[in-house]
Amino acid sequence: DIALTQFPDSLAVSLGERATINCKSGQSLFYSSNNRNYLAWYQHKPGQPPKLLIYWASTREFGVPDRFSGSGSGTDFTLTISSLQPEDVAVYYCHQYYTTPDTFGQGTRLEIK
Amino acid sequence: EVQLVESGGGLVPPGGSLRLSCAASGFTLSLYWMHWVRQVPGKGLLWVSRINSDGMTTDYADSVKGRFTISRDNAKNTVYLQMNSLRADDTAVYYCVRSRGSGFDWGQGTLVTVSS
Numbered sequence: 326d327i328a329l330t331q332f333p334d335s336l337a338v339s340l341g342e343r344a345t346i347n348c349k350s351g352q353s354l355f356y357s358s359n360n361r362n363y364l365a366w367y368q369h370k371p372g373q374p375p376k377l378l379i380y381w382a383s384t385r386e387f388g389v390p391d392r393f394s395g396s397g398s399g400t401d402f403t404l405t406i407s408s409l410q411p412e413d414v415a416v417y418y419c420h421q422y423y424t425t426p427d428t429f430g431q432g433t434r435l436e437i438k
Numbered sequence: 439e440v441q442l443v444e445s446g447g448g449l450v451p452p453g454g455s456l457r458l459s460c461a462a463s464g465f466t467l468s469l470y471w472m473h474w475v476r477q478v479p480g481k482g483l484l485w486v487s488r489i490n491s492d493g494m495t496t497d498y499a500d501s502v503k504g505r506f507t508i509s510r511d512n513a514k515n516t517v518y519l520q521m522n523s524l525r526a527d528d529t530a531v532y533y534c535v536r537s538r539g540s541g542f543d544w545g546q547g548t549l550v551t552v553s554s
Contacts, residue, residue, distance in 0.1 A: 365541035374533060374544035375483070381540055418483055422541065425497050427473070429483040 327351050327421050331430035337438040344406040346433045348419035353399045354382075356423065363423035366395055366404045369416045369432075378417075379404065411437065440464045442534045442545030449551045454524050460517040460534030460545060468492070468512040471537040474519050476530035477547075484530075487519065488537070502528075524552045 328351040338344040354363045362382035367375035377386045379395035382402055392407040406413055414437060419430040446458040460472070474486040487498045487508040496508050507520040517534060529552045534545040 367542075374546055375542070377541045377543065380538075384540075386541075420483075420541070422537070422539075425488070426499055427475075427485040427488075429485070431482045 326426055327354075327424060327428050329419050329421055329428055329430040331417075331419060331433045333433060334431070335434040335436070337436045338406075338409045339438045340411065341408050342438075344409050344413070344435055346404045346417050346435070348397075348402045348404070348430050350400045350402070350421060354402075354421050354423045355399050362398050362402070363421055364395075364397075364402050365420045365422065366393075367418045367420060368413075369418060370414075375418065406435075409435075409437070440536065440543050442536060442543065444532065444534045444545045444548035447532065447548030447550045449553065450524055451554045452525060452552055454552070455520070455522045456524065456550060458519040458521065458532055458534075458548060458550070460519075462515045462517065462534075462536070465536070467510070467515045467517075471539075472508075472510060472517045473535040473537055473542070474508065474517075475533045475535050475542070475544075476528075476550075477533070478527075478530045486532070489517065521550070524550075526552050528552050 330349045332347050364382045366379040369375040378389050383395045394405050396403050416432045416434050418432050441463045443461045473488040489496050489508045493510045505523045510517045531547040531549050533547045536543040
């Protein structure tokens with residue numbers, strides 16, 4: 326199984342400031358035949374299902390605010406929220422769909438400082 | 439609008455069985471692989487099982503292999519998870535998930551509690 330390790334486990338950021346969450350994979354998620362990284366990011370709020378934010382490591386899902394961005398390739402990936410808003414308080418997960426079984430990072434809890 | 443509505447969760451004693459259902463709407467179910475993912479309250483997300491679009495290929499996490507069976511009825515727009523020999527560590531919210539091949543769309547989830 327491909328292990329995904331997120332860091333930090335929790336993060337407190339002031340409103341309007343940048344939040345950065347990292348995800349490291351135990352093996353490359355880059356598929357050279359289509360030049361894509363098989364990694365997604367989700368936002369998970371209590372009582373709601375996870376919400377897809379980013380796929381192919383850097384493609385923003387339709388309707389997701391442009392303050393959310395994804396970057397990275399191979400084994401190292403980053404989710405950045407450029408200007409934290411109150412509604413961004415949540416747990417964030419990375420997810421690899423490169424191979425079965427799909428695996429998730431352990432989650433990063435984002436709070437307001 | 440894509441909708442995935444799970445049902446069938448509840449309280450069951452250790453060793454018991456449950457069948458979860460996932461009613462899909464807003465898209466053509468027969469075109470998509472479908473998965474189940476679970477989350478122990480307060481913990482992370484764990485992939486459980488998947489089934490291909492015509493139901494002929496299935497995969498399972500090692501922790502549920504031999505106990506859980508995923509199936510689908512595309513004519514009824516429904517995906518199922520038959521869970522047998524349930525254990526306390528199967529207690530979780532179970533999410534029905536549509537795979538786009540580029541990430542997941544999620545149902546609201548149904549809580550399964552295994553306890554005597």
